[in-house]
Amino acid sequence: MVPLPRRTLAALLVLSAALCGSALPASAAPGSTGDLLSVGRTLQYASGVTGLFTPSATGTFDVTTGAPGLDSITVSATGYSSSAAKLTVTAPLDRPTLEVGSYTAGGAAATAQDAGLALTTANASCPGGGTIDVLDVTHDADGLLTGIALDYEITCTRGSSLQGTLRWNSDEPYRLTLVRQPPYLRERPGVPAPATVTLANAGSVEQTYGTSTLDTGQAGGTAEITQDGCAGVTLAPGASCTVDVSVVSNGSDNYSGLVRTPDQSPSGEAVALVRLLPVLDDAPVVSARPGRASVTLSTDEQGGTYRVWRWVRDSDQTQVADAVAFPWTDTDVVPGTTYSYSVARLTGGLETSVGSASVTARPLAVADGAAGEYVAVDPVRVADTRDGTGVRKGAVGPGETITFDPAATGDVPGSGVTAVLLNVTGTAPTAATSVRVWAAGTPIPGTSSLNLAPGQTRPNQVVVPVGADGRIALNNGQGSTHLLVDVQGFYSTADGEEGGGYHPQDPARVLDTRHGSGAFAPSEERWVPLTGVPDDATAVDVNLTVTEPTREGHLVAWSGDGAAPGASHANFVAGQTVPNHAVVPVAYDEDGAPGIAIRNNSAGRTHVLVDVQGWYDDGGRPDGLRFAPTTPTRIADTRTTDRPLGDGRSVPGDDVTLPSGVAHVVNVTAVSTYYAGHLVAWSGEGTQPTTSTVNFVGGETAANLATVRASSRNRIAVTAVTGAPVHVVVDHVGVFY
Structure with missing residues (x-):
């Protein structure tokens, strides 16, 4: 029998959906792992709905056949997360036994001459x-019908x-193509907006693809295929190829077009929709704020209603809200997954051509009680080998380990603590050495917290879990050195x-005495306003940098309530530039504005820089991040490949997997330096900050702790700004979630 001519369909899109076989009804027939039902819609310029159903683990795939005498089969696919479908095929009454060939179907019920064909999906009814x-x-x-392979329209x-x-x-081969469309594009007029269409061979045999074409529907700009990675390519089952497109908006209308790629499926081609909404000058500016198992979108506009689309990386865009007011909270999300959103303003219930740029957010895990919340204290000294505070008196020898109790002064409780925030200072070392800090009673880590040159005094902030007995251990590598430890706060169980909760931000400089206020005088104390920090902050996460000091000394930062405590944050000698991370309690001036106090404990003058990296709230915000310490892990070390970083180069690479989180705490070390320079720890997305994390001069090893906001892909970057290559070591010590 000669097959009937078939209309060319615009697309067969296939969305994977997992199913399982369940107990069969009395009239059901057994199946096999090769069973499959696919559904595809002729793609218009607005939508394309499909499903691919196979027996597996999360749905029901039932097959029911008719009694002998009239062939019929009903396949019911239900319980899927993405779709559902029910297909019924019945032989013509005058030809009750189905044979290989083509049949015309006049409706759901079979007639003497025509077969019966009916289909119902979650999105369509086909009588x-x-x-x-x-x-x-x-x-x-x-x-009795025992197996069948067919294509239908x-x-x-x-x-x-x-x-x-x-x-x-049936073992009859099938050819299908899964089409992954790009999300709706959002871009300003005249700026090329790139998009990638991914085609995957979802069939059981290889397919060869032809040259792609681009058909424009709504001509709101110009578009072209910039790279056709599928033309002439033969893909094995499961393999994929990509077609890249560039669209430039005309600034007044929406653009839509279809990328058509010939394939060997029954439809003859795979088709993807590409759509662009121009971002105009009056487009809504949208921000996304992660919450506990939620994401809240807001805009700077007053009033108005919006349509919202959402997608995750490498997936299609889905509309999730229509005609909603902002702020709007999306609760249909999975904590730890990064979501992207775009928004269009509605006018009279209709979408305007003014679409927002996309924003991303990662909903936070639901917190357990006070777990990971931070309690700040004004710095207090809990260990000092020079006078025997908290430890035995005397320098720590080569390979020697000492322990101390961070709760000894009463500022940190004896229980209910997961980690403490310390400032560890080494002074008067007799040899180049490294100092390790960790929870007493656990194995000594392979990472260092502090690096010292002979005769040098250098601090570094350390966040460290407490041991089973509540104590912290310190180990000195070479020579002998005195060690000082100040507690700055703790994280709760x-x-x-x-x-x-913690709120990371892009580094912002709130003080630079080199410009404006002038250097700190000997023993001078100053109030430093914290511009941009809200009025419910209890502590601020800062990077303190001393530069151009004329005499040795140290800085101390505190809330400003009462006298300066007997602790230090940044120790220095004349001419040295020293950065150090600190978390400082916040106080408020007579106008209710937040700030901190800084004292120059030196007989000389010095310049001071303060960069705000984030702040801690008072516990009243649902989107505050919690902290979890991790086993210190080295995620980058350029010495292992003998490839130091040149200017503008970054580590770690994309092969490094970080624990899921919104921000990461890392110890960054510059090693084998030749000239002065600095390192910048940042997300690696957007514009690189002008602030520094580690400052160094030639011939020294310098380290500093940093809290780094993660990129949308949960990555971080440490970038060198230097006139000569420098080795860089990065140790991961904790995550904010």
Whole structure:
């Protein structure tokens, strides 16, 4: 029998959906792992709906056949996260046994001459009418249908059509293409907006693809295919290729077009929709704020309603809200997953051509009690080998380990603590050495917290879990050195003291005495306003940098309430530039503005720089981040490959996997320096900050702790700004979630 001519369909899109076989009804027939039902819609310029159903683990794939005497088969696919479908095929009454060949279907019920064909999906109802191509069919000795392979096309409501493939107990090959469309593009007029279409061979045999073309529907700009990675390519099952497109908006209208790629599926081609909404000068500026198992979108506009789309990396864009007011909270999200959103303003209930730029957010895990909340304290000294405070008196020798109790002064509780924030200072070392800090009673880590040159005094902030007995251990590598430890705060357990959540930000410089106010005089104290920090902050996360000091000394930073504490944050000698990370309690001036106090404990003058990296709230915000210490892990060390970083080069590479989080705490070390320079720790997305994390001069090893906001891909970057290559070591010590 000669197959009937078939209308060329615009696309067969296939969205994977996992199913499982369940207990079969009495009239059901057994299947096999090769069973498959696909559903695809002729793609218009607005949508394309498809499903691919196979027996697996999360749905129900039921097959029911008719009694001998009239072949019929009903496949019901239900319980899927993405879709559902029910297909029924019945032989013509005058030809009750299905054979290989083509059939016309006049409706859901079979007639004497026509087969019956009906399809229902989660998104469409198709009462019948179309064609059926039977490619393979088997019966048992009693004439009961036992296997079939067919392709179908069916007319649905409003003139649309669906087509697909059915395989049941058949080895007949099938050819399908999964099309991953790009999200809706958002870009300003005249600026090229790149998009990538991914085609994957979802069939059982290899397919060869032809040259792609681009058909424009809504001509709101110009578009072109910039790279056709599928033309002439033969893909094995499961393999994929990409087609790159560039669209330039005309600034007044929406653009839509179809990327058509010939394939060997029943439809003859795979089609993807590319759409661009221009971002105009009056487009809404949207921000996304992560919450606990939620994301809240807001805009700077007053009033108005919006349509919202959402997608995750490498997936299609889905509309998730329509005609909603802002702020709007999305609660249908999974903590730890990065979501992207775009928004269009509605006017009179219709979408305008003014679309927002996309924003991303990663919803936070639901917190357990006070777990990971931070409690700040004014710095207090808990260990000093020079006078025997908290430890035995005397320098720490080579390979020697000492321990101390961070709760000895009463500022840190004896229980309910997961980690403490310390400032560790080494002074008067007799040899180049490294100092390691870790929870007492656990194995010594392979990473260092502090590096010292002979005769040098240098501090570094350390966040460290407490041991089972509540104590902290310090180990000196070479020579002998004195060690000083100041507690700055602690992180609570779930049943510990309530504190505040952390809010990272892009580094912002709030003080630079080289410009304006002038250097700190000997013993001078100053109040430093914290511009941009809100009025519910309890502590601020800062990087303190001393530069051009005329005499040796140290800085101390505190809330400003009362006298300066007997602790230090940044120790220095004449001419040295020293950065150090600190978390400082916040106080408020008579106008209610937040700030901190800084004292120059030196007989000389010095310049001071303060960069704000984030702040801690008072516990009243649901989006405050919690902290979890991690086992110190080296995520980058250029010495292992003998490839130091040149100017503008970064580590770690994309092969490094970080624990899921919004921000990461790392210890960054510059090693084998030749000239002065600095390192910048940042997300690696957007514009590189002008602030510094580690400053160094030639011939020294310098380290500093940094809290780094993660990129949308959960990455961080440490970038060198230097006149000569420098080795860089990065140790991961904790994550904010």
